[in-house]
Amino acid sequence: MRRIEELEKSMVYKETVLRIQFPDRLTVTAAFHPNETVASVSELVRNLLKLPASTTLSSGVESPFSLFVAPPKQTLSDGQATLRSLQLVPAAVVYVSWSSGIDPTKVWADGRYLNAEAEATLEASVASLSSTSAEQNQILSVPTGTALVPESQQSRSNPQSATVALSRASRGGLDRKGKSGGGSKPSWMKLG
Numbered sequence: 001m002r003r004i005e006e007l008e009k010s011m012v013y014k015e016t017v018l019r020i021q022f023p024d025r026l027t028v029t030a031a032f033h034p035n036e037t038v039a040s041v042s043e044l045v046r047n048l049l050k051l052p053a054s055t056t057l058s059s060g061v062e063s064p065f066s067l068f069v070a071p072p073k074q075t076l077s078d079g080q081a082t083l084r085s086l087q088l089v090p091a092a093v094v095y096v097s098w099s100s101g102i103d104p105t106k107v108w109a110d111g112r113y114l115n116a117e118a119e120a121t122l123e124a125s126v127a128s129l130s131s132t133s134a135e136q137n138q139i140l141s142v143p144t145g146t147a148l149v150p151e152s153q154q155s156r157s158n159p160q161s162a163t164v165a166l167s168r169a170s171r172g173g174l175d176r177k178g179k180s181g182g183g184s185k186p187s188w189m190k191l192g
Contacts, residue, residue: 017091039079
């Protein structure tokens with residue numbers, strides 16, 4: 001009886017939005033059902049990566065990345081845990097970190113860890129941006145029919161998972177007028 005009352009009082013969400021952020025601040029926004037597992041999120045990330053040859057991975061490293069949320073830092077290592085049980089509903093930021101046995105400069109010598117389809121989608125989105133509407137963190141929309149996962153791997157991926165957008169944070173930063181703010185002081189700061 002108590003469980004029924006708790007369910008009636010709790011908010012019911014039909015989807016959870018995860019922003020998956022890579023170490024270089026590249027962000028993939030994806031929508032999942034709240035009852036999907038961490039394994040489906042890991043599979044999405046794995047499908048976006050150019051998987052390195054097994055010879056470049058250190059012995060004992062089964063995956064080139066791990067997922068975590070913060071604060072406080074909680075590693076998402078249990079692949080069977082649902083997004084709802086981890087309290088990632090209705091939205092959360094999930095961080096990707098390279099495994100301790102992985103040296104990204106050796107594994108991906110060219111510095112590009114995304115597969116060809118994801119790179120093409122990112123480049124097409126960047127090309128479609130207008131220079132007048134630049135913001136500090138510009139969201140790059142991906143058409144809903146665009147596949148970021150190779151067709152050979154799409155049958156394995158969960159059909160409820162849908163990649164929504166890619167974005168890359170700029171390092172220098174732009175102010176509200178679109179001018180570069182790197183190195184200059186804010187207008188409100190009075191020195192000397």
